[in-house]
Amino acid sequence: MLQEDFSFVSHDCGDCPIRHRAVCARCETDELERLEEIKYYRSFEAGQTVVWSGDRMDFVGSVVSGIATLTQTMEDGRTQMVGLLLPSDFVGRPGREGAAYDVVATSDLVMCCFRKKPFEQMMETTPHIAQRLLQMTLDELDAAREWMLVLGRKTAREKIASLLAIIGRRDASIKSLSMQERIVFDLPLTREAMADYLGLTLETVSRQISALKREGLIELQGKRRVTVPDFSRLLEEAGDDSDGGLLV
């Protein structure tokens, strides 16, 4: 039970299938027990807003199940997604008052939260928590900057391929997938959400997905289930030299 609830805290720093571990608490120590005291769960329905940008946010936590998005909106309604939260991802800004972005549940969502004040106090007394959070934040910064390249310089086709690659990689048991393997996964986002992520319109997203399908780079079962017969070919389309940016 502990293990599952604290998926983001309960793993040692070694090799771990869960990408974001907020705190390496060296499982089973009394730190975990202290966390137990200040934790609680929150559930959201698809479409519900977790916090609005600027709102006071008095917790930190992690996604247990479901998907949430971080978005920014201009007053005229243009929106840009700036992050995607998948299970085990951390949310929250220790030391900050308000939320910086709208956090919206894209599917039904369960979060495991910790009250911020006591969590911050724990940070003071347990130095490796701050160090762990620093590592995680550096990961997110890398992902955000990787995304800046996507947004600023890639074509629509490359953007779509990049997004599929990221979701596919992350979904399909991240580690050690051989690049030529056949990969199947579900898109956790509507075409519109994908467009908001990629700085495109939903029509362009739809057209480009159709094009990739027509050319055999991907196959579709229904609207959401995607099969990638040759992952390395997809990476080429993404213009990705690196092994692909992690996405927050």
Added chain:
Amino acid sequence: MLQEDFSFVSHDCGDCPIRHRAVCARCETDELERLEEIKYYRSFEAGQTVVWSGDRMDFVGSVVSGIATLTQTMEDGRTQMVGLLLPSDFVGRPGREGAAYDVVATSDLVMCCFRKKPFEQMMETTPHIAQRLLQMTLDELDAAREWMLVLGRKTAREKIASLLAIIGRRDASIKSLSMQERIVFDLPLTREAMADYLGLTLETVSRQISALKREGLIELQGKRRVTVPDFSRLLEEAGDDSDGGLLV
């Protein structure tokens, strides 16, 4: 002397004209002395590369004077700037082996560096350093995400206005400038570098700057010196509701 060399470490956490302080070492304590032992300076000429992406980077540090840029490059040569380093900004990734981006001196540059290993050791023994770095990294993450909105959703005109606003705000004694004030500053970037930052071509940058000038939103003395007669009007053009994103 200490004060100046350690501009990024030597200020208390209170109100401070220097935006990025890596460490609040509560001036004059022995922590500063320990930093003194592991510090050294490096100078670079305009155009020189500080580190290449992927290279081993065995130091952290801060910019003393001059400007540097963080850029990512695709194999076909397309480049995207992902950060701008101005005096007092921190560079480096404690706990990471390699550099994640190319760091290039845009002007003559002096950096105050600390050897990474001992710096990391200090982090372990001095908890508030990690906490300070976490705050800084959160700032950079905010800036990066703000920039994602600029790259993904703003028009060329808005992008230029956003960049001018950010540089102007930061240059012209950041704090408490009344928004209607007349502001003068120098662009630290060529048109091409601006284009790389904004995800545009240099021709578009040039045209949009000319347009803003034609319409009286800005005045130019030479190519680089910019006068903004009414800052709030510039912010409007930037489509900026917020008080404007900080730029890393």
Added chain:
DNA sequence: TGGGAGGGTTGATCTGGGTCAATGCGCCGA
């Protein structure tokens, strides 16, 4: 059992910004 809402696709047309190319303007070194 039917209609309507939410998501998705596709077509026709328009346009912002990219591309290519010529020209201008200091500044520096011979």
Added chain:
DNA sequence: TCGGCGCATTGACCCAGATCAACCCTCCCA
């Protein structure tokens, strides 16, 4: 004093992706 080089501007043209609009599918509920 004259190139020449690096940076910037401007013009002409083009195209990727936005916009506007029609239509499809499927699930749900009256």
